[in-house]
Every structure is written in C-alpha cells, then in structure tokens.
Amino acid sequence: MTAVFAAAAAVLIIWGICEARFILKGRHHRIGTRGIRIAYLSDLHCGFFFSPKRLEKVIQRVQELSPDLVLLGGDYVEGGPTYARECLEALSRLSPAAAVLGNHDIQDSRKGSAREAAAAVCRSLGIPLLYNSCITVQVKGITLQIAGPADARRDTAYLGHIRRDPSADIMILLSHNPDFIPSGAQHLDFDLALCGHTHGGQITLFGRPLTTHSKYRKELGRGLCRWKGKPVVVSCGLGTTIMPLRFFASPSIETADL
Numbered sequence: 001m002t003a004v005f006a007a008a009a010a011v012l013i014i015w016g017i018c019e020a021r022f023i024l025k026g027r028h029h030r031i032g033t034r035g036i037r038i039a040y041l042s043d044l045h046c047g048f049f050f051s052p053k054r055l056e057k058v059i060q061r062v063q064e065l066s067p068d069l070v071l072l073g074g075d076y077v078e079g080g081p082t083y084a085r086e087c088l089e090a091l092s093r094l095s096p097a098a099a100v101l102g103n104h105d106i107q108d109s110r111k112g113s114a115r116e117a118a119a120a121v122c123r124s125l126g127i128p129l130l131y132n133s134c135i136t137v138q139v140k141g142i143t144l145q146i147a148g149p150a151d152a153r154r155d156t157a158y159l160g161h162i163r164r165d166p167s168a169d170i171m172i173l174l175s176h177n178p179d180f181i182p183s184g185a186q187h188l189d190f191d192l193a194l195c196g197h198t199h200g201g202q203i204t205l206f207g208r209p210l211t212t213h214s215k216y217r218k219e220l221g222r223g224l225c226r227w228k229g230k231p232v233v234v235s236c237g238l239g240t241t242i243m244p245l246r247f248f249a250s251p252s253i254e255t256a257d258l
C-alpha cells in the first residue's frame with residue numbers, strides 16, 4: 001500500500017512540474033467591440049524555475065497574438081531581484097504600454113530598496129511604471145486611460161486621487177492584487193480590470209483553489225470575474241511561487257478584446 005501511495009505521489013509531482021513548465025495556455029476574453037486587443041502577462045516569477053528559454057517562448061507567443069497593447073501585472077521575479085533586469089529587458093521587447101509591481105518585486109530588500117531597484121530597471125528600459133498613478137495612451141485613435149496602484153499587500157496602494165478622464169474612451173485598472181478593487185477602486189469607473197497575484201490557486205483540486213492569498217477568492221479568484229458588474233480578468237499567471245508545481249491552474253497569457 002505504501003508503494004502505491006509513493007507511486008501516486010510521484011505521478012502527481014511529475015504532473016505538477018510538467019504543467020508548470022511546459023503548458024502555456026492562452027485565455028481570450030471578449031469585453032467590447034472597439035477592435036483593440038490587449039495582451040496581459042503577470043506573475044512570471046523569473047528565477048531558477050522560470051528559465052530564459054521559457055520567457056522567450058512566452059514572448060514569442062505574445063507576438064503571435066498581435067496585440068495592440070501589452071500590459072504587465074507584476075511579480076516579475078522569484079527569490080530576490082537577481083533576475084529583474086533579465087526578465088524586464090526581455091519583456092521590454094514587447095513595448096509594454098504600462099507595468100505595475102507585485103509583492104515579490106518589492107519584498108526582498110537585501111540590497112536596499114527593492115522597489116526602487118525594480119523602478120530603476122523599468123526606467124532604464126523605457127517601461128512606463130505605474131505607481132499609484134495613471135497614464136493615457138492612444139491606440140487606433142481610441143484614448144485609453146490606464147491606472148495602476150502600488151502593490152496592495154506589501155506597499156501602500158492608493159488611487160483615491162485618480163478619476164476617470166472625461167476624454168478617455170476606455171479606462172483600464174491594472175492592479176497586481178485583485179483585493180485592491182473592493183478596498184481601493186470602488187470609486188473608479190473602469191471598463192476592465194486586469195489582475196494577477198492569485199495564480200488561480202496554483203495548486204488546486206481539479207480547479208478548486210486550496211488558497212489564493214486573496215480575501216475574495218470566490219469573487220476574484222481566477223478567470224473572467226465581475227465586480228459590481230464590471231469585468232475583472234484575474235490571470236493564473238505564468239510562473240510559480242514557493243513550489244515549482246501547478247495542478248489544474250495552468251500558466252496563461254490573457255488577451256482581452258476591447
């Protein structure tokens with residue numbers, strides 16, 4: 001009997017490693033009909049278990065999707081800032097319109113302020129970093145306002161001073177942590193929110209997350225959710241944290257047609 005359990009455990013672990021390392025899903029969401037395609041990447045957790053080769057595959061897949069706009073949702077690194085430049089340098093080839101930081105990008109401060117280090121990397125690569133701020137971009141003659149808070153778990157996330165620009169045709173909320181929506185974005189009249197952080201549970205029982213590090217795991221746990229009628233995409237992300245395993249929460253690139 002012990003041998004059966006050991007064999008079953010080995011199969012599950014091998015499955016989990018393979019799902020995390022080799023599966024790359026594309027999840028598509030139709031939000032509107034203006035003809036703008038956004039690609040959204042989050043939670044790469046670049047490090048020992050997310051190789052440059054895997055990162056190249058992700059970038060190639062995004063390029064094949066021909067997005068009009070690329071947005072980055074944070075948690076670029078795992079286990080410290082060592083891979084921040086390598087990861088963001090590769091992602092900068094996608095010319096992201098905006099990025100926010102995640103809790104993993106700022107939690108390691110062995111070499112001074114990790115937040116400042118990550119921000120400096122973004123600055124040097126020309127990646128617009130939102131930090132309790134917003135920007136406006138033009139895509140195909142349509143004005144998009146993109147608002148991004150600091151990380152809601154490890155930092156001070158605040159968008160109370162941001163309002164929808166009357167000239168904006170579309171407003172997007174780019175927040176690493178979906179819990180910011182109930183706690184800090186109730187006043188924002190956004191058309192779409194893009195979040196990550198939960199990894200869709202990462203380890204699930206056939207799709208039911210055991211934990212998501214979110215207070216709103218039922219409402220904002222994964223996939224295309226709704227908050228007060230507004231669409232919120234919560235990506236399963238691309239990398240892993242703590243354990244290099246995924247069970248029925250496959251790595252995913254999200255696209256949203258607006």
Ligand SMILES: [Fe+2]
Nearest residue numbers: 043075197241
């Ligand atoms: Fe993450």
